[in-house]
Amino acid sequence: MNIFFICALRAEAKPFIEALNLKKLLDQRAFDVYKRNNFFLCISGIGKVKAAAATAYVLTAFSKNAGDILINCGVAGYNTPLISKGETVLINKITDQDTFKEFFPNIIISHSYKEHEIHTFSKAVSLSSPEKKEFVDMESSGVYIAASRFLYLNNIYFLKVALDNLSPEGIKEESILSVMSENVNSILNFAESADLLSQNTSFEFNFSQEDERKLSELFEKMKLTKSMKDKVILLLKKRYVYGKKTLPDMQNIIFPVTNKDERKKEFDKLIEYLS
Amino acid sequence: MTSLSNIYLKKPFSHIYVENQAFKYDETYRITNFFKNSQLIEVSDYRNVFNSHNQNFNLQKKTPDLILAVKKDNFLYKGSDLCHGYENMDFYYLTNMINCLYDCDYCFIRGMYTSANIVYFVNTNDFFDAVAEEALGKDVFIPISYESDLLVMESIFRIFARWYSFCVENSNVNIEVRTKSSCINVIKKYRPVKNILLSWTLSPDLIISSYEKKSPPLQKRIKAVNQALEAGWKVRLSFDPILLIDDAEKIYTSFFNQILSEIPVDFLFDLNIGFFRMPTTYFREFKSKTQFSPVLYSDWEYSGDHVTYSSDRKEKFMKSAEPYLKEFSRLTKVLYMV
Known part of the structure; x- marks a missing residue:
């Protein structure tokens, strides 16, 4: 701090x-x-x-x-x-x-x-x-x-x-x-x-700078909306709370998107992977 | 939180904030004398300290301070007409005290207030006057501890003792005292009366150890319940909130089994069952304070003005719990809280 x-x-x-x-x-x-x-x-x-x-x-x-x-x-x-x-x-x-x-x-x-x-x-x-x-x-x-x-x-x-x-x-x-x-x-x-x-008494959830950078890259690649990003972050927090303390490698399962249909497909894939 | 941080944390109740007007009440001097090593800080209005923004609720929960205040108005709130077990009476609730010593991840107070410090309204007689006036010529039902757990702090504040005397003199006033405590000793000296309902919230041990921090284990609560029943008190059990965490069905069916075998359910006044739910207006604040608890991470459904589990999830649970719930219904009156 x-x-x-x-x-x-x-x-x-x-x-x-x-x-x-x-x-x-x-x-x-x-x-x-x-x-x-x-x-x-x-x-x-x-x-x-x-x-x-x-x-x-x-x-x-x-x-x-x-x-x-x-x-x-x-x-x-x-x-x-x-x-x-x-x-x-x-x-x-x-x-x-x-x-x-x-x-x-x-x-x-x-x-x-x-x-x-x-x-x-x-x-x-x-x-x-x-x-x-x-x-x-x-x-x-x-x-x-x-x-x-x-x-x-x-x-x-x-x-x-x-x-x-x-x-x-x-x-x-x-x-x-x-x-x-x-x-x-x-x-x-x-x-x-x-x-x-x-x-030692932080009750706020903060990603490390490196994880924030990775997430930002991923979100850019997937062109996610705000609510989609929120859902991904919520699932990542859940994983953390349940003991999975490191960010999973999400880049390799996701393809860059060029339109809404592709985004939806990649987003569903990511949600399933994180759930 | 690491043990290192405990070295740097002050002791609970190291600071007592006292509203100017509270100095008119003997109760204030009794309490400040009890905490005579604490710092006394005078406040013109308790809300200046209690409602401040940017308080660290979770850290305050570890080591709360005390605020002695005077309630000026709204001594009684009208309650919902649904599901309180006293259908033939007018239903109110009141808050003689705000916040408690236990630290439950799911508590609605996390969404309601910015502070975890405990507020005690020292003008209890004004509550009595308001209740007496409202209850004139009719029977009323009033839970007095929706926003606190009075029994666990009874040795200090003696709020139950005062309400007990009031109820003895006012048989038309029916109160409910909710608790998770095992402090049965504080009520042993009183003769049970029919207009006081002692209501214990029970949860599986796994839920208690994970999400009801600082509260007594299930076995101690069961012991307190049985002692109260043996003494002749009117007792309600509350399985509320039921938390649909992973393996909830397995955890709760084992718990229901334990209750059926260790508590004479047929001697209970009634039993309340409800899933976790929270007013939508509190849920946003609740989320920000509960980020590290698995309680937060579920598929929430916004139902009217409440947030709760999805209907599918609740149905799945009810199906697995059905045999136990039927057994409870056979033995006592069961109220489903919505």
């Missing part, structure tokens, strides 16, 4: 880029996207709208599977004794402070982080703000709304590192870099666990 990181700031992203030796993809213009193997990182910029846009952008371009992992990580402000400075918190509820809509990342993984809810604001919140909350950021709701269109909710994670005691004006880039660097290894270990869990 692919693993995506969405960070608002370069200082939040840098420890991941270095730890994973990610390389910038020069052909990506809308957002800075980094990649190595199955790891992707996108820097969104500050705010939920940019975060949603970046999430949709990178998932559209690079995610092919609802089992891919997405982790929104970055710093957040806190105003509660339950959370300590520098601590990574796994978010179990997001409230958008503009719409008051609630979102619930579905935590199915076993983990050692503290869990807490977060409130996403459109502007920085300080201790003097009347609407201040215990734990706040500016991206989570945007990332959730976009990512939940693509991925299973249990594969969307929000790991927020407590940084400022609701005094956003005093935040320095070095302090962001420092707290993120302290937490990067733990977050990468978490990402690895999330990936392993997702890989």
Whole structure:
């Protein structure tokens, strides 16, 4: 599975880029996207709208599977004794402070982080703000709304590192870099666990790339309609479920077709072969 | 699913979502206290979490969470007038709880809901009020567990206990409690009453081990049925759904034989038999969640608003099962579910 990181700031992203030796993809213009193997990182910029846009952008371009992992990580402000400075918190509820809509990342993984809810604001919140909350950021709701269109909710994670005691004006880039660097290894270990869990709990039927290529060739040769293709795929899935895990050699029993009658004849032959 | 994944899976009920309004009910505090090590997450409306799209139903089934909610309306649904065994009564059903601990490949809930998390409506008294009002001056029949299995979770939720007390005080309210559980101990302390029907779904062991995951084996269910009969409870058996998998005739005739020899069928209230069927509207979603189960792969026939096996396939089965079905009919009332 692919693993995506969405960070608002370069200082939040840098420890991941270095730890994973990610390389910038020069052909990506809308957002800075980094990649190595199955790891992707996108820097969104500050705010939920940019975060949603970046999430949709990178998932559209690079995610092919609802089992891919997405982790929104970055710093957040806190105003509660339950959370300590520098601590990574796994978010179990997001409230958008503009719409008051609630979102619930579905935590199915076993983990050692503290869990807490977060409130996403459109502007920085300080201790003097009347609407201040215990734990706040500016991206989570945007990332959730976009990512939940693509991925299973249990594969969307929000790991927020407590940084400022609701005094956003005093935040320095070095302090962001420092707290993120302290937490990067733990977050990468978490990402690895999330990936392993997702890989081992796939309930979706997917043909391998090689099998997909073979099927596509066969369908082209037989000029099958959509419903005919669906029937063939259903029978192949049935064979798989009943223990025949490899794709049968169908090319050799099928002749290329040139008209509807030939197609019908070859299709019936194939269905009989697979049944 | 590999054992590796179990290492990374959280424990069941590690998260309890509580609707704001549910905090008005003592039941909420009793349940949250029972799960005091779980994360408590406040929700303004339970549907925000239960109805979210893109939930991984199958993974949630492995380790469900709990949602405590308040049912606001539609406490009772009018049921079909066909085949419920209480022809002289008005038929309703209700859902005090949604989803259950068992993981049955064929369950219609797979097509009905996007979440496998368990919802418990804590305002049970409101259900009682609605039932009492509807039952004023007449007899009613109400299955209370169409969308859950209450008995297997009775030690935690005690829903049966509350309905039992209600039925004792309201003899015109007849309820059916459906179960696959073997938890006979939870009802042993109650005196059988004529307006509570305990209804066990029984299946061949091969079907149970393959398609009714986490549920008790047949022998344990038979034992529970016999104990309930001995205690004097009104008992219904349900062979529903019958799954026409490969060798179904052989598997089910052996099963029917076992039931006839191990359960005093003539002491039953009645027996329900039905082939797998599902509303067409649920079937699409059901298919997407059941891709790895042989249950899905059959020659389905779209019959009215339902999907079921082809008539030919059903007829073939009925022919081979005929001697057994005749014997069941001789011993008790048999209802064929359609």
